[in-house]
Amino acid sequence: MAARLPSWAWVSGLTAGATAAVVALAVQADHGPHPTAAVAKPGASASAGAHASTAPKPSAAPAVPAASGEGRRIVYSLGAKRLWLVDATGKASRTFAVWPGTVGPRPGRYSVIKRIQSLKGSDGVEIEHVMYFTVASGVNIAFSNALDGSSPPPADGKKLGGIRMHKEDGAALWSFGDQGIRVTVVS
Structure with a gap:
């Protein structure tokens, strides 16, 4: 008869295997695409004699479209x-850049008709x-x-309607807008 392994040996083996899988996935994720942010360059109005303590003023967020x-x-x-997330008083609580798909909506007024926590997008990217x-x-x-925070360019020749954003902006939008909230699309 074959000798049985003690339960601690099984648990140790399973734990080591799970740890190795997590490390492999973390390394794979670290080598994937990462979103990048544009770096602001000093304006032409900056003078050579500016004091070191003078910091450039942050640019104002774009106003909500009229x-x-x-x-x-x-x-x-x-x-x-x-995108702008506009509160009941008409002030933008947040605004951010997005990456549209290959098919876009027409200007007009809409409402969120369905919300899904996560799924695989038609471009094959896991989204939330x-x-x-x-x-x-x-x-x-x-x-x-995208779950990994990236925003790959739309696939050539595919009709894609996803309007992607950075992960933190997606979380803010999800918290802001329930099903039925109004969406205004402007040119």
Whole structure:
């Protein structure tokens, strides 16, 4: 008869295997694409004689587009590739850049019709904080962010309606907008 291994040996082996799998996945994730941010360059008005203690003033966030409605809403500018989360008083609580897919919505007023915590996007990327608000050219249009925080360029030749954003912006949008919240799309 074959000798049985004690239970501590099984547990130790399983723990070592699980640890190795987690380390392998962490290394693989570290080698994946990472989002990058643009670095602000000093303006032409900076003088050579400026004092070292004078820090450049941060640029003001772009204003909520005019004629985008009133009250609590999400505003998406096609031209600026930007979203605003607008509170009930009409002030933007947050604004950020987005990366549109290959198919976009027409300017107009919509509502979030469905929310899904996470799924695989039509481009094969694992996404989360998915908020659908319309259909254009037979393609579902939704806000989302990639689970790994990246925003790869849309695949050539594919009709993709995902409007992607950084992971922290996706989490903020998810917290801000429930099903039914208004979405205004402007040029």
